[in-house]
Amino acid sequence: MGIRIKVEPRISHPPILPLTILVISLSMGFLGIGVLFAFYGINPFAAIWKIFSGSFGSLYGLSETMTKAIPLILIGAGLTLVFRAKFWNIGAEGQLLLGAIFSGYVGLNLGSLIPSFFTVPVMFMAGFIGGALWALPTVILRTKFNVNEVISTLMLNYIAAEILNFLITGPWKGKTQMGFPYTDDLPHHATLTLIPGTRIHIVTLVVALLSALILYVLVYYTKFGYELRVTGDNPHAARYAGINFMKITMTMMTISGGLAGVAGVGELAGIHHHLSYPSSISSGYGYTAIIVAWLAKLNPLMAIFSGIFFAGILVGGDAIQISLGLPSATVQIFNGILLFSLIMGDYFLTHRVRVVVQA
Amino acid sequence: MSRLKRLEMRDITKKFGDVIANKSISLYLEAGEILGLLGENGAGKSTLMNILYGLYRPDSGSIIINGKAVVFRSPSDAIGHGIGMIHQHFKLIENHTVLENIALAYRAAPFFFPTGKAGRRLSSFKEAYGLEVNPDAYIWQLSAGEQQRVEILKTLLLGADLLILDEPTSVLTPQESQGLFTILKKLAKEGHSIIFISHKLEEVLSICTRVTVLRDGEVVGTRERQELDKRELARMMVGREIDFELSRSECDKGPEVLKVKGLNVKGDRGENSVNGVDFEIHEGEIFGVAGVSGNGQQELVEAITGLRPIEGGQVTLRGKEISKPSPSIISRLGVSHIPEERIKYGTAPGLPFYENCVLKQHTRPSFARRLLLDFSSIKRQAKQIMIRYDIRVPSINVPVKTLSGGNIQKLILGREISAGPSLLVASHPTYGLDVAATQYIRDQILKLREKGVAVLLVSEDLEELFQLCDRISVMFKGHMVGIVPRGAFDLEKIGLMMTGLAEAPLLEECNGYPDQG
Ligand SMILES: Nc1ncnc2c1ncn2[C@@H]1O[C@H](COP(=O)(O)OP(=O)(O)OP(=O)(O)O)[C@@H](O)[C@H]1O
Ligand SMILES: [Mg+2]
Numbered sequence: 078m079g080i081r082i083k084v085e086p087r088i089s090h091p092p093i094l095p096l097t098i099l100v101i102s103l104s105m106g107f108l109g110i111g112v113l114f115a116f117y118g119i120n121p122f123a124a125i126w127k128i129f130s131g132s133f134g135s136l137y138g139l140s141e142t143m144t145k146a147i148p149l150i151l152i153g154a155g156l157t158l159v160f161r162a163k164f165w166n167i168g169a170e171g172q173l174l175l176g177a178i179f180s181g182y183v184g185l186n187l188g189s190l191i192p193s194f195f196t197v198p199v200m201f202m203a204g205f206i207g208g209a210l211w212a213l214p215t216v217i218l219r220t221k222f223n224v225n226e227v228i229s230t231l232m233l234n235y236i237a238a239e240i241l242n243f244l245i246t247g248p249w250k251g252k253t254q255m256g257f258p259y260t261d262d263l264p265h266h267a268t269l270t271l272i273p274g275t276r277i278h279i280v281t282l283v284v285a286l287l288s289a290l291i292l293y294v295l296v297y298y299t300k301f302g303y304e305l306r307v308t309g310d311n312p313h314a315a316r317y318a319g320i321n322f323m324k325i326t327m328t329m330m331t332i333s334g335g336l337a338g339v340a341g342v343g344e345l346a347g348i349h350h351h352l353s354y355p356s357s358i359s360s361g362y363g364y365t366a367i368i369v370a371w372l373a374k375l376n377p378l379m380a381i382f383s384g385i386f387f388a389g390i391l392v393g394g395d396a397i398q399i400s401l402g403l404p405s406a407t408v409q410i411f412n413g414i415l416l417f418s419l420i421m422g423d424y425f426l427t428h429r430v431r432v433v434v435q436a
Numbered sequence: 437m438s439r440l441k442r443l444e445m446r447d448i449t450k451k452f453g454d455v456i457a458n459k460s461i462s463l464y465l466e467a468g469e470i471l472g473l474l475g476e477n478g479a480g481k482s483t484l485m486n487i488l489y490g491l492y493r494p495d496s497g498s499i500i501i502n503g504k505a506v507v508f509r510s511p512s513d514a515i516g517h518g519i520g521m522i523h524q525h526f527k528l529i530e531n532h533t534v535l536e537n538i539a540l541a542y543r544a545a546p547f548f549f550p551t552g553k554a555g556r557r558l559s560s561f562k563e564a565y566g567l568e569v570n571p572d573a574y575i576w577q578l579s580a581g582e583q584q585r586v587e588i589l590k591t592l593l594l595g596a597d598l599l600i601l602d603e604p605t606s607v608l609t610p611q612e613s614q615g616l617f618t619i620l621k622k623l624a625k626e627g628h629s630i631i632f633i634s635h636k637l638e639e640v641l642s643i644c645t646r647v648t649v650l651r652d653g654e655v656v657g658t659r660e661r662q663e664l665d666k667r668e669l670a671r672m673m674v675g676r677e678i679d680f681e682l683s684r685s686e687c688d689k690g691p692e693v694l695k696v697k698g699l700n701v702k703g704d705r706g707e708n709s710v711n712g713v714d715f716e717i718h719e720g721e722i723f724g725v726a727g728v729s730g731n732g733q734q735e736l737v738e739a740i741t742g743l744r745p746i747e748g749g750q751v752t753l754r755g756k757e758i759s760k761p762s763p764s765i766i767s768r769l770g771v772s773h774i775p776e777e778r779i780k781y782g783t784a785p786g787l788p789f790y791e792n793c794v795l796k797q798h799t800r801p802s803f804a805r806r807l808l809l810d811f812s813s814i815k816r817q818a819k820q821i822m823i824r825y826d827i828r829v830p831s832i833n834v835p836v837k838t839l840s841g842g843n844i845q846k847l848i849l850g851r852e853i854s855a856g857p858s859l860l861v862a863s864h865p866t867y868g869l870d871v872a873a874t875q876y877i878r879d880q881i882l883k884l885r886e887k888g889v890a891v892l893l894v895s896e897d898l899e900e901l902f903q904l905c906d907r908i909s910v911m912f913k914g915h916m917v918g919i920v921p922r923g924a925f926d927l928e929k930i931g932l933m934m935t936g937l938a939e940a941p942l943l944e945e946c947n948g949y950p951d952q953g
Contacts, residue, residue, distance in 0.1 A: 092453075299807045303791065303798055310784040317743065317773070317781040318796040319764025431509065 082432055095374075095426060102422030106415040113410065117403065124397055131396030132389035140275035141392045142385060143282065144348070148173065148340035148362040150285040150384035153369030154292050154377040155333035161296070161309040161375050164326050168215065168230025169337040170363025171237030172208035174355055176338025177345040178241060179207030181352045184267035184345075185249070185260060193266035197280070200267060201342050208338020211237060212330040220323045234363070238355040245352050260352040269347040278347025281339070285384075288336055292377035305329065337363060361409070365391070368416045387412070440518040440597035440629065441467050441502050448497035450483055452838065455830045457483040459653040460497070465598070470620060470630045472644035474637075476673055476870040477842025478828035479650040481633050485600050488631075489521040490514035520596030522587045524603045524841060524868075528575045534586050535571040541590050554593070561592055565622055579730055581612030588619065599623065600631045603841065605639055606867050609728050609896050617643050635842070635870050637666045649673055674872045682875070682903055684882055689906075690719025693859050693890035694740070698749035701732070701739040709735035711914040712749070717859070717890040722881065724905035725894045728934055732914040733894045734776055737863055740892070741773045742766040743781075754858065767796050772857035774848055774865050776894070782848040785837035789829055790818035792836050793851050821850035826873065842868045849877055853884065860884060863894045878904060898927060912936045 111121030132142045152169045159166045180200035183191075191199055211233060218224035244260070251261035269278035296302040308315040308325050315322065344358055345351075352358065369387050373379035394408030443465045450458040457480045465471050473481050486492045488499065490508030498505050501517055508514045511521070528537050539554035558571060567585050575583060584604060591599060601620075605613045620630055620643060634640055640647060647664060649656045649672040656672050670678045695716040703709035709732045717723040725733050738744035740751055742761040751758050753769045767773075775781040783792050794803050794814050803814050818832040825846045829839060836844060845868050852860065865881070866874040881891060881904055895901050901908050902925050909919040910933040918933050920926075 298809060298811075300798055300804050300809055301807065303809055306787060306791075307784045307795065310786040311780075313780045314782065314784050314795065317763060317775060318798075319742075319762065319767055321764075 080432060082430060090426060098422045098425055099372075099419075102418040103415070105421075106418035109414045109418065110411055113414075119401055119403075124401065127397050127400065128390065128393030130393075131400075132391075132393035138392060138396070140272070140277055142388045144276045144278075144388075145362075145391050146385045146388035147278070147281050147285050147343055147347075148359075149366050149369050149388050150289055150381050151281070151336045151340040151343070152333075152362060152366035153373060153380040153384050154285075154289040155336035156366055156370035157373055157375040157377045157380055158292060158296065158305065159326070159329045159333045160370055162305055162326055162329055163309055163312075164216075164219070164329065165227045166212065166215070166230050166330065166333055167227055167367065168212065168233050168363070169333070169366055170359060170361065171230070171234035172211045172334040172337035173341040173344070173359050173363050174234075174237040174241050175207040175211040176204035176335075176341030177207075177352060177358050178237075178244065178341075179338065180204040180342040181249075181260060181263075181345055184263040188264050188267060193264075196264075196267045197269065197346070200346060201284070201339060204338040204342035205335035206338070208341065209331045209335040211338075212334025213327065216323065216326045216330050220326070241352065241355050241358070245354070249352065251351065254351070258353065262351045263346060267346060268350055269343065271347065276348060278343055281343035281347055284339060284343075286381060288339075289377050289381050292332070296377060301325075301328070337366075360391075365412055368412060368419065371416065371419055390415070439467070439627065442500075443519075443598060443629065444500040445484070445488065446498050446500060448484065448487060448494045448499075450480075450487060450492060450494050453830065456653050458487070458494070461650070461653070461655050463648050463655065463658065465629050465631065467597070467627045467629050468624050469646060470624050470632055470644045472640040472647040473631055473633045473650070474635075474640060474647060474669065474673055475650035475656075477846065477868075477873060478840040479673075480653040481650060482602055482840060484650070485521065485602055485631065485633065488514065489519060489600060515594050515596070518595055518597035519600070520591030520594060520598065521600040522584065522591060522602070522604060524606065526583050526587055528583060528586060530576045531574065533572050533574055534569055534578075537575060537586060538571075538590050538593060542593055557593055558589060561589055564626075565592070565619055567619060579612070580607040581609065581615065584608065584612075584616065585619075592623075597627075598629045598631070600633075602633045603635070603868060604632070605634055605636060610898075611728070613639065635868065635874070637669050637871065640669070641666065651675060670871050673870065678871055678875060680875070682878055682882060684903070685886060687720045687886055689721050690888055692716050692718050693754055694892065695752040696740070696749070697752070699736070699739065699746065699751065700748035701735045701744060702747050703732075703735055708747075709914050710739065713911075713914075713916045715909060715916060715919065717892060719858075719888040719890055720885055721906045722885050722891040722893055722904050724901040724908035725892065725911060726896070726898060726901055726908055726930055726934060727911035729896055731911045733911055734863070735914075736911070737773075737776070737861055737892070737894055740766075741771060741861055763796075770856075770858035772852040772855045772860045774852050774860070774862040776863035778845055778848055778867070783836045783844060786835055788833050789822070789836055789839070789847070790815050790832040792847060793818040793821050793832075795851065797851070797855055817854070821847065821854060824854075825850035826876070842870060842873065845869055846873060849880075853880055857884075857889060859890045859892065861892045861894075864896070865893070866895075866897070866900060898930060902927075910934055 107125055111125060114121040114124045132138045152173065156166060156169060180203045183200045183203045184196065188196065215226045215229040215233065218229050219226045245258045249260045251259050253261050269280055271278055296305065304315070304320045305325055307318060308320055308322060312322065340362060349358060365387055369380055369383045372383035372386065390411055391408055394411055397403060398405060398407055446462050448458050448461045461484055475481050483492065487494050490511045490513050493509065499508065506517055535551050535555055535558065538558055539551045542554045555571060562568065567589055569582055569585050604616060608616060624630055632640070632644060641664065645661055646658065647661065647669065648658045651673065697714050699710055699713045700708065701710035713736060715723065725736070727733055735744060739746050742763040742765065746761060751761065753771065758766065784795065794817060797803060798809065803810055815832060821827065822829060822832060827843050827846045827850065829843065836847065839847065849865060866877055869877060878900065885891060893901065893904060905922065907919055907921050908925065908930065909916050910930060912934065913936065920930060
């Protein structure tokens, strides 16, 4: 008697399968994380409980979660769009940094030229433009020169980080920062109002929620969203229907890159108030948002919930890092494991595995 | 494993949500038989065969082979019991050779240098059944008929005793179909059994030994070949008599709609596919393009509809020269297009039925207000197409990928015809349609003509061309070798032109127009 495991494609699936698989893959993810804890000699249940109580169990935890959800929702909602057109933008991290740089320039240097009332709106606009400009070349590279966008967007992340490093240690290095590689602090009228007692910058939060809603309407109710969905579903049919792939991806990347740029504005003007090292401006939001978009099943509105969920994991991760003395990469490992199990889950939506017993 | 001698499917039922695709279906088949499986579009033929091939699992019912009940959980189980299936859409890898494709499927092939063993087996099969293919040719170099032969060889090599062929002839030229029938008859004589699905009644009558007819997921009846004729078959399928006659009224030719002059187009591999083609189509005229597939018809159509760049010459639509053709410009000029590769171009399978009903028309004011789509008018349109073209769908909200092959074709036809074109470019419009739907579509095309629409009709079905066209042109190796007016249609002459044997003389003979009405 022999036992074999066979994997075979699934032609159709029952309607509840997607939800079942989502629940199972998240559970598997947490199981994987739990095993890691166990290796560390930590009770996995206690640790996972601590993650969620750290992020959702207290007012402070909740406010921190919302703070981190802002960039994740902004970027995640934008990514649902481009991923739908099967354009794999891995460059949100760089687009965020460019948004921070552009708005930082406005806040630091144009303060005297613009009435202070307008400074923040102009900063948001500059941030959007910065992020979009960093995103668009990759569309041209792809459509005109057939350069894979995964490579080009990823490479632009490193370039963006180096530009920021260069600026803060060179030309934009602040005179008031006692030699630290920061720019000067933004003037008060160039910073964002916070909900008292928290770090939640209200304007950006509202912009994030509205963006998700507007993008949802865009995808499901407009001509443009229709063209986007046709392109994602069958590019040949899109061409037959006279839909211009370049125009679609250009617009999508403008929105996706722009929203990442807006997230950069929020981080700069809402939290840090000066430009500093890339890793402290962003802490990987551009990458985490990829998982946010994926968990949202490419539905912009769902990005709100998955954004908050992953923000919770970031905050909870920080909490156990401190209280249980875990290494700082822990959170990244969580996210990696969760993304991995989500993608595996998608695979089981189209494939089934069975064990065959042979006589 | 002993050979498959008798197969039985008993009381097979399969539901998709509320749709009952198969209702307690039973059929049987013995070695050496060719069973025809017939039925209207959406009757449940493909579903039943997918169950037999292990792709779907039945909700109830059983499959019995040589008297023993078997359960198939996947195609590999079915293959293990000697059942092979050739799908309508081939599943070959384009950039690999014939031999590599076969070795890939061949389970007995060794891990290293798998092509050696497969190659030896292949040549023995090729000789035994007269299946001629070059094992070193790449798949993309092969015609549809040759690719099908590769699929058959692959299936035989896996040890199939029962071959299921789902609409195998819809992609073949008449000559290729004849070749296929010779092979099938030979296989049956060797003790293989065959299940053959087709909408072409003549084909079924010419090769099948027995026929089972399905309607709405149920068996209407099973008859021996001797008890059947074409009318009886059609009546069993549809449940009423079908009128095979079409009324084709005389109508006046209006002004010119499409003019093509000195057109040159390149094919996918950079070869000259269309060479200096000239013709024009007038309002109220159906202009046919005959020819063995692969002689430039597809490239011609793609150039006219803006899907393929023009290398030289001019295309003029209603007096306006199209200098930079694109599908959206051309569609805005009133051109509808029923594409040859319907699955590849015609639909977005993951999107719901109603959204597919306005593909390419979604920017029209009737379906969109400013930026927003007008879903209530889109759904109204979808319902109308569903009713007028008798499309069998449970609701207009289901994704198109759940439709049967013929119903997808009806959706495309309904959409393109109701777009109100001034020029309809139709490639093989009745591919995969059942007899009733075929009649209906041909009638619709004639109605368009009466309304003054110009029609460019590409088909390999000469009967269809003879029924519908005012003029028939013949393409051979990228040239239009002749244009024959109605009244001078002659099966033999056009057949010769299609093979390139009659060229120049006919061209001169047939250049004039006949005096009509
Ligand atoms: N995966 C699916 N999900 C839902 N419904 C389906 C699915 N596959 C088939 N159906 C439905 O089952 C019915 C039978 O479909 P099937 O493909 O078997 O028809 P068919 O006889 O092969 O028709 P055709 O001649 O048009 O190919 C149709 O109404 C179809 O819409
Ligand atoms: Mg079918």
